[in-house]
Amino acid sequence: MVKEHLVSHLRACLSQLKTSFEHCLGNADNYAKRNKSKEDCVSKLPDEMLSSIISFLTLTDAVRMSLVSKRWRHIYASMSSLNFDLYTMFSAPDDCNSQQHCSHFCLHYRNTFVQRVNQFLQLHSAPRIMSFRFSFCFVREFAGDVDRWISFAVRMGVEKLDLNFACRDSIIVGSMFSDNYNEMYNLSCQLLSEASKLNHLCLSSCTLQLEFGCFNNLISLDLNQVPLSCNELQMILSRCLKLEWLGVRRCPVPGKLCICGPSLKFLEVFCCAGLKEIELSAVNLTTFEFSEILETKFSFSNVPKLEQVFFRGYYYDAIDSIFSELTRDLPELKILSLSMFTLYVRYPKWPTSFSKVKQLELSINNDFEPDLLKITPILSACPLLQKFHIMMRSYTRRSEESTKEPPKCVHTQLKEVEFGGFSGTRNQIEFAIFLLKNAISLDKMIIDVHYKLYFGCGKWKNGCISTWTEDKRDEIHKQLQGRVISATAKVIIR
Known part of the structure; x- marks a missing residue:
C-alpha cells in the first residue's frame, strides 16, 4: 500500500511538472539566456x-x-521508446481527427516529418531501443528514409516495431491509394532478418516482400490494411513458431485463409475484403474474434482449447449460422459474444446446443429494435449459462406487438443478467419479465440506460441514447416488481 501511494504521489508531481514546463515552452529561449550562469532546479x-x-x-x-x-x-x-506521429512531431490541429484533414496535413508536412525524424535519430544516444513507432501517410517516394529508420531500429535491438503508413487507423487502403497497391511502401522483410530481439510487429497500410529468415522470434503480429496474396500469410505463419497473438484487420485477402500455429493463443480477423472461408487449426488457441460484412464459411479442424469466441456480423443469417454450424466444432466453448450490425436478424428457432457455454454476450446495434422474445431459443441452447449480458443501441422503438410469450423454459444455472441500453419499451419489459420468471437461481439483474458495445481487440464504445426521469425509473420498477421467481434475486435499475 505504501508503494502504491508513493507511485500515485509521484505521478501527481510529474503531472504538475508537465503543466509547468508546457507553460514555459514558449519562453525557452529567453529563459536560457537569462539563466546561463545559474544552476536550474x-x-x-x-x-x-x-x-x-x-x-x-x-x-x-x-x-x-x-x-x-x-x-x-x-x-x-x-x-528507449521512440514514437513519431502527427502529435509528437507537430502541434497537429484538432481537425486532424478526420480522415480528409489528416491526409491533407500529412501531404503538406511529409518532408518536414522526414527531416525531423532523421535529425532526431542522428542525435540519439541510447544503447538500445525497446520500441520504435511511427504513424504518418507515406508512399514509396520516401522508401529510402523509411528503410534507414527500420535498419536503425534493428541495429539498436528493437523489441517492438510499429510501422503505420497511414496516420489514422480509420483510413482504409482503397481511399488512400485508390486500390493501387504499387503506390504503397513495400517492406522488404530482409530488413528484419537481423532483428533477433523483435517480439512484436505491427504493420499498417503497406505491402510485404517476403524473404526467408525473418519473423522467427515474433510473439505478436498485427497486420492492418496489408494486402495478402494466396500463400503469404501461410508463409509468415510457417516461420513464426513462437507466435501467440495474430491480428488480420482490413487486409485484402484471397477467398480462403488457412491459419495455423502451434503457439497461437489469440486470433482476430476483422473485415478483410475478399474473404469467403477460414480454415483454422491451432491446438493452443483460446480466443477467436471475427468481424465480417459478408457471410463466411468456417472450418475448425483442431482447436481443442478454444474457449472464447466473438462474432461481429453485418449479415442477416449470422446468428442462425453460428448456432446451426459451429456447435459441433467448438465443444469446449465457454464464452460466446455476438454483436449484430444489421437491420434485420434471423434468430434460430431450434438451435443446436452449446453444452459448455457459461457466459453469453449479445450486442444489438441497428436502427430498429428487434423482437427480443425471439432470442429465447438461444438462451435455451446454453443449458449451463451463468451470465447473460445484452446491450442495445436501437434508435427506433418497436410499434407492433411482440411475439407471443414462449413456453416456460427454466434456467437453473443463470446467476447474472445485465441489460444495457434499456429504455423501458414494452418489448424490453416483456423480455426482462421472461428472464425473471425463468431464472430460478438468479442473483441479480442489472438494468441500465447506458450501453457498452464491444468492437473487438479490447475496444469498447460506451453511450446512452435516452435518459430517465425518476418517474420513468419508478414505472419500470413497478412493472418488474413481483415477477422475480428466485428468492435471492435483486433487480438493480441504474
Missing part, C-alpha cells in the same frame, strides 16, 4: 524522473526543453 532531479517527465511531452517540446535545463539534451537523446 530541474538539473537536480534524477535521470529516472526526468525520463518520466519527457514521456509526457512531444518530441518537439522535449527538444525545446533542452534549452531550459543543461541535462535535458542528454535525457531526451537517450529515450
Whole structure:
C-alpha cells in the first residue's frame, strides 16, 4: 500500500511538472539566456524522473526543453521508446481527427516529418531501443528514409516495431491509394532478418516482400490494411513458431485463409475484403474474434482449447449460422459474444446446443429494435449459462406487438443478467419479465440506460441514447416488481 501511494504521489508531481514546463515552452529561449550562469532546479532531479517527465511531452517540446535545463539534451537523446506521429512531431490541429484533414496535413508536412525524424535519430544516444513507432501517410517516394529508420531500429535491438503508413487507423487502403497497391511502401522483410530481439510487429497500410529468415522470434503480429496474396500469410505463419497473438484487420485477402500455429493463443480477423472461408487449426488457441460484412464459411479442424469466441456480423443469417454450424466444432466453448450490425436478424428457432457455454454476450446495434422474445431459443441452447449480458443501441422503438410469450423454459444455472441500453419499451419489459420468471437461481439483474458495445481487440464504445426521469425509473420498477421467481434475486435499475 505504501508503494502504491508513493507511485500515485509521484505521478501527481510529474503531472504538475508537465503543466509547468508546457507553460514555459514558449519562453525557452529567453529563459536560457537569462539563466546561463545559474544552476536550474530541474538539473537536480534524477535521470529516472526526468525520463518520466519527457514521456509526457512531444518530441518537439522535449527538444525545446533542452534549452531550459543543461541535462535535458542528454535525457531526451537517450529515450528507449521512440514514437513519431502527427502529435509528437507537430502541434497537429484538432481537425486532424478526420480522415480528409489528416491526409491533407500529412501531404503538406511529409518532408518536414522526414527531416525531423532523421535529425532526431542522428542525435540519439541510447544503447538500445525497446520500441520504435511511427504513424504518418507515406508512399514509396520516401522508401529510402523509411528503410534507414527500420535498419536503425534493428541495429539498436528493437523489441517492438510499429510501422503505420497511414496516420489514422480509420483510413482504409482503397481511399488512400485508390486500390493501387504499387503506390504503397513495400517492406522488404530482409530488413528484419537481423532483428533477433523483435517480439512484436505491427504493420499498417503497406505491402510485404517476403524473404526467408525473418519473423522467427515474433510473439505478436498485427497486420492492418496489408494486402495478402494466396500463400503469404501461410508463409509468415510457417516461420513464426513462437507466435501467440495474430491480428488480420482490413487486409485484402484471397477467398480462403488457412491459419495455423502451434503457439497461437489469440486470433482476430476483422473485415478483410475478399474473404469467403477460414480454415483454422491451432491446438493452443483460446480466443477467436471475427468481424465480417459478408457471410463466411468456417472450418475448425483442431482447436481443442478454444474457449472464447466473438462474432461481429453485418449479415442477416449470422446468428442462425453460428448456432446451426459451429456447435459441433467448438465443444469446449465457454464464452460466446455476438454483436449484430444489421437491420434485420434471423434468430434460430431450434438451435443446436452449446453444452459448455457459461457466459453469453449479445450486442444489438441497428436502427430498429428487434423482437427480443425471439432470442429465447438461444438462451435455451446454453443449458449451463451463468451470465447473460445484452446491450442495445436501437434508435427506433418497436410499434407492433411482440411475439407471443414462449413456453416456460427454466434456467437453473443463470446467476447474472445485465441489460444495457434499456429504455423501458414494452418489448424490453416483456423480455426482462421472461428472464425473471425463468431464472430460478438468479442473483441479480442489472438494468441500465447506458450501453457498452464491444468492437473487438479490447475496444469498447460506451453511450446512452435516452435518459430517465425518476418517474420513468419508478414505472419500470413497478412493472418488474413481483415477477422475480428466485428468492435471492435483486433487480438493480441504474
